[in-house]
Amino acid sequence: PQVLNLSYQDLGDPYQLENFIRILRRLIRVECLQLVDNALRDLSSVRLPRCKILNLHQNNLTSICQLPKVPEIQHLCLSENSISSLGELSLLRSTPLRSLTLKRNPCQFLEDYRSRVFSCLPKLQVLDGIPKLLEDSVPASSPAASRFCTIL
Numbered sequence: 001p002q003v004l005n006l007s008y009q010d011l012g013d014p015y016q017l018e019n020f021i022r023i024l025r026r027l028i029r030v031e032c033l034q035l036v037d038n039a040l041r042d043l044s045s046v047r048l049p050r051c052k053i054l055n056l057h058q059n060n061l062t063s064i065c066q067l068p069k070v071p072e073i074q075h076l077c078l079s080e081n082s083i084s085s086l087g088e089l090s091l092l093r094s095t096p097l098r099s100l101t102l103k104r105n106p107c108q109f110l111e112d113y114r115s116r117v118f119s120c121l122p123k124l125q126v127l128d129g130i131p132k133l134l135e136d137s138v139p140a141s142s143p144a145a146s147r148f149c150t151i152l
Helices: 012-027 087-092 113-120 143-147
Strands: 003-005 032-034 053-055 074-075 098-101
Touching: 012 143
Parallel strands: 003 032, 032 053, 053 074, 074 098
Antiparallel strands: none
16 A cells, blocks of 8 residues: 655744645545644645545644545544544545544543544544444433443
8 A cells, every 4th residue: 555654744834834735735646644743734625535544643633624635534543633623523424434533632522522423423433542332322411321331
């Protein structure tokens, strides 16, 4: 597979960032892309048609809308960003996404976080490194939810 690691680029300067985005737009064959700790804010103009694994750990993303277009994505890491809303998760619903990492984002502290993510993304199997649990399918407001105790 086409694997590329472009992590830890010092993209503080707007000129550097502009050229970096230009490079990303050419990566139409990449299947596994590492973009860790790049201070990235918006990749919505980038399309990665074959990308199955994307690691955006430790960037400055505040919304799912800022992700690149990744129609084939299976594993997506967004840990340590600034994503506070789960509302845009539906944008990933048509993808084959199986594993999503959102830990250390403000959205992780929302009420019913896990069940909300799994209800938005029915094909998802793993969230934050933890496989889908029975109670992740139960809305917290239902009486059945109180019968479960999760120890992590």
